[in-house]
Amino acid sequence: MIRGLPGVSPGVGSQVNNGANGTNTVDLRGLGAQRNLVLLDGNRLVPSRADGVVDLNVIPLALIDRVDLLTGGASTTYGADAVSGVVNFITKRNFTGLDVRFANKILGTGDGYSFRGDITVGANFADDRGNAVLSFGYTKVDPVYQIQPFSIFGISSTTGRASGASFTSVPTTISFPTADLQVANGGGSLVPQYQGFNFNPYNIFQTPLIRKSIYAATHYDVADGVEFYARGMFSQNTVQSIIAPSGVFGNALTIPGNNPYLNSTIRDQLCTANGIPLGATCNTNPAIPLPGVYRRLVEIGPRVSTYQNNLYDARIGTKIDIAKSTSLDISASYGRSEQTSTQSGYVITQRVQQALNATNTTTCIDTTGNCVPVNLFGAAGSITPAQVAFLQAQSTIRINTELYQARAVLSGDFGSFLPTSDKAISYAVGVEYRKYKYDRIPDAFAQDPSALGGAGGATLPFTGGYDVTEGFGELIAPIVTDKPFFNDLTLEAGIRYSSYNVQAAGSPHFNTTTYKGGATWEPVKGVRFRGNYQRAVRAPNIGELFAPTVTGLTNVRTEPCVGTAPLSNANLAAVCIAQGAPAASIGLIQNPSAGQANATAGGNALIKPEKADTFTLGAVFTPSQFVPGLSISVDYFDIKVNQAITSALPSDALNACFGNITAASATSAACTSIRRNPANGRLSGPSATTFGLQTPLTNNGRYATDGIDLTADYGHKFGEFGLDLNFRGTWTNHLQFSASPTSVSRDCVGYFSVNCGPSLGQILPELTWQQRTTLSAPGVSLSVLWRHLDSVQYEGQAPDYVARGFTAANRNLFSGVVTNAAGASSALAGQTVNFNRIPAYNYFDLTLQFEVAKEFVLTLGTQNLFNKQPPVVGGQAGSTAAGSGNTFPSTYDPLGRSFNAAVRVKF
Known part of the structure; x- marks a missing residue:
């Protein structure tokens, strides 16, 4: 529903x-989902997680009437967090009758089946003084695994070799300071x-989902000028994340x-590598060191994280007409989100x-828990079911989020008293109170950074919250109307004052003021013509x-x-050793496993x-006199976020130490804060011993983006036939990000890399558009949707690649012929490829709709009509969340x- 919205x-x-x-989630302008608001009928919903972001899965799809998008800042109207804008889902207010919808979808390959069903019933009551509606929804989506020809084997972005993309292997690898x-x-x-190890076939391109929802709403005119309204929601979403098997990821054993x-051969090799004399000393040694063990336990199966999200939301309110043009709206709401995530398939x-x-x-030797001896020296399948049963366990994390809201808004007008206009000056003033509470409760396994093999670090418990009291006012003043060259001139202004009380010792109490001014002529x-300026704010989330x-x-x-670079540079070698790399590993250190390095950060x-x-x-x-049915709007936007809450990018943390190799100091804080794997010097390894890069949160960041939105709509009837043309496009000029005043101001429009995209590392092409053409005749319509993404290139290709932290040696991804490594x-x-550039992409969707009867509509559709492959x-071309299966599946269609x-049946 939101794919076609600009920005x-x-x-x-x-x-x-x-x-x-x-x-x-939804992300406006590429500034991060936490910098925009998702509303339902103009009201906030309880967030699902600590970042304050609303889960779109809870929106009642069947009752949505339209989606209003306000970009470029809306903090004055809706409060903090609306820096990049607001997505406001508006539901149908007076629904009557019965509406039943069923939809099925399947891929051309025969998998990826999804089903959605909605039943909605509504009626007026009390001589049409009230209305009530009730809607039930159910959705089920099957997973799609990364077994397509382009994704079934991990391909190195730097060598072009199709191989096992993970260092954690089958059979076992043991990493010594001098050899792997x-x-x-x-x-x-x-x-x-x-x-x-090739982890791709275990991963998925389509996340499995089961969604169940109930939505009920009513409004009733208690008396003339007095309306009572209420809304209640329940949503239960079960989502699964499926990734490659767990294992032992570099642990010292x-x-x-x-x-x-x-066997004796491997035993003697282990003793020799550890300097243990062969013979009896080796043969009976109770603890031969294994400095870094890497073994995927494929016998367990994939790691599965099952998220069950339950949302409860209730809102009540009343609208009172105080005078002919003055009304008071008082409302209160409570929302609670409960997420239980169960992680299964993990090695302890x-x-x-x-x-x-x-x-x-x-x-x-230690029989606790009915221990079963394990064989780590065999091929895949050598670990028996009994061994698997002992080695694995489930882990559970519970998250509870609550939101209390109360609001009172007095709105009306002062009448028309300006000599240049006969329109009334309208106003709205109000107060609002919100209270957020959050609680994360992980079990013992989740809290132990060394317990779950491949969990990515510890999940620690924490509780937090804050409340905010706000006062706001807005004014819309028609200054001139019905005058030559001034058919209408309207000014608007607004201000909101917010007082935050953070529920933590030592946390500052802070106040914010946001304001706006605008005009339409x-x-x-x-x-x-229209223009608007706003000072927007975003308070830190929990x-x-x-x-x-x-x-x-x-x-x-x-x-x-x-590699070998530290062998020829004594200063560089000293820095690497000061960061925890064993001296014997210098010249042999490898890149982080699967392109994933450790990083330490927190609130x-x-x-x-x-x-x-x-x-x-x-x-x-809207030249209705010359071209009836045509509407064109063009808007320039410019957003600058200062004192942005950010953490350093990986390249920033590395450049702070290694930006000038000759000047890098083995004693500087920028260098010694980086902590390497003590077994082999890598930046990846067990999170209990390898802390990696330090990326704390600060207010030192800055974002800046600007561009142009263009929308155009045209509709015309040719007798019984109709033509409708719709265009939605965005040209983004800049999206700049810097983590601190001393780090590079990285412009990521038209580029991709692990550092580009301040949200999830997603691609932001310079030009994107969607154009829909619809032809209609009595009882039937044919619609074609054209989706365009401009070409992009690897960030190392940027003219200022040196300032961005690249060198002539690492600024290029692979360009040449893809080859197979052993076992791939x-x-x-x-095939000849160039990973440094992605050409422009065009997708076409076709929809055919039949109104079989007034009460019955059949819709048939095809997405990605020409089966365009990603x-x-x-x-390794992008971040883990953005890049998967050798492509960018959230930007380009991998299915x-x-x-x-x-x-659809409606009565």
Whole structure:
């Protein structure tokens, strides 16, 4: 429903798999979902998570009448968070009758089936003084796995090789400071690593979803000029994120020399690598070190995170006509969101160590929990079901979010008293109170950073909240009407004062003021110019204030300590060692596994609200006398966010230390704050020992974006036949981001990389549009939707690539012929590619609708009519959340052609 709105960028959606959080979000202008508001009938809904963002899955689809989009700042009208705008879903107010809808969709490949059903009933009552409506909805979406020819094998963005994209392998790899050795095929010995793990086929392009919803609303005229209204909602959404199997991801372990699964050859190799004398000292050693163990436990199956989101929301209010042109609207609401996420298929790392400490195949030295000895030296399938049962466990995290709201608005007009206008000056003043509460309750496994293999770090408990009291006022004054060259001149102004009380010791109490001024000028009928300036604000959300510091994952394609460069640069080597790399690993350090480096960050109770200046300037043309049915609007937008709440990008953290290799200091805080894997010097590894990059939250960031929106609509009847043309397009001139005054101001319009896209690393082409052509005849209509995305290129291709942290050696992705590595058989092998550029993309959707009867409508449709395949750029060209399956699935369609059929019966 929102895809065609101007200014919309991909947020978390059904194509986000690794990095999903069980929600669906919208991002306006590419500034992040936390910088816009999602409203239902002009009112806030309870957010689903600590970032304050509303889950779009809770919107009652069947009752939506229209979607109003306000971009360029709306904090004065709706309060903080509306920096980039508002998406306001408006429901039908007076619904009567019965409306039944069923829709089915399936991919051209025969999978990816989805079903949606809605039943809505409504009626007037009490001699039409009231109306009540009740709607039930059910949706089920099946997963689509990354088994397409372009995605089934991970392809390196830098080498063009289709292979196992993860260092964590099958069979096991053991990382020593001087070498990475893997169990040979057949298990006889350790050899240099020869095969990584291909995680792509386990991942998904379409997230499975089951949604159940109930929506009820009523309004009733209690007396003349007094209306009571109420709304109630319940939504239950079950979303699954499916990713590749868990395992042991670089943990330092030990093994007895007489372990039954350890043959003599491998045992002797381990002892030699650790400087342990061979013979009895080795053979009976109770704890031979395994510095960094990497093994995917494919025997367990994929990691599955199941999110069950329950939302309860109720609102009541009354509207009272105090005078002919004055009314008072008083309302209150309560919303509660409950998310329970269950993580299954995870290896418990401590149990791996316990299961390695064995001298026979049936009993562990420590028998706690009915331990079963494990075989880490066999091929895929060598870990038995009994071993799997002991090694794995589920983990549960519960999140509860609450929102209390109360509001009173007095609106009316002062009448018309200006000599130049006969229109009344209208106003609205009011007060509003909101209280947010948040509670995250993880179990013991989730809290332990070393427990869940491949969970990306600890999930710690925290509780937070704040309340805000606001007063606001708006004024709309028609200054001149019905005068030559001034058919209408209207000025508007508004102000909102907000007082925040943060519920945490040491947190500052802060106040904000947002204000706006605007004007519309219609010199003649059919030509209207408009402009608006607003000082918008965004208060820090609960996560930004209270989230505990933890080590998680970020994206780094390559970094300075990798490879042989430190061997020829003593200063660089000293810096790498000061960051925790073993001296023996210098010259052998590898890039982060799967392009994912560790990063440590958390909330900051001392951060303050962001401030933004937004400008819009536009014109609307409706030349009804010359071209009836034509409407054109063009708007320029300019948004600058100062004191932005941000954390450093990976490139910023690395450049702070390594920006000048010769000047990099082994004692500087910028360098020593980076903490490497103590086993092998990499920036990836167990989060309990490898803290990676430090990326704390600050108010030092800045965003700036500007561009032009163009919409055009034309409709005309040719007798019984009709033609409707609609165009929605956005040209984005800049989207600049800097994490601090000293970091590069990175403009990401038209570029992609792990650092581009301040929200999720999504692509923002310079020009995007959608154009719909609809031909209609009595009882039938044919519609074609054309979706266009401009060409983009890798960020290293930017003219200022040096300032962006690239070098001549790493500014290019792969360009050449795709090849297969050992064990891989990609269908793209032998094809010539250039991962540095994605050409312009055009998609076409076709919809055919039949009004079989007044009460019965049948709709048939095809999306991606020509089965356009997504661009292939490899697995490291973007962030984990944005890039998956060798492409950008939230920007480009990875599913191919699909077909849908829907029926609607209305009485």
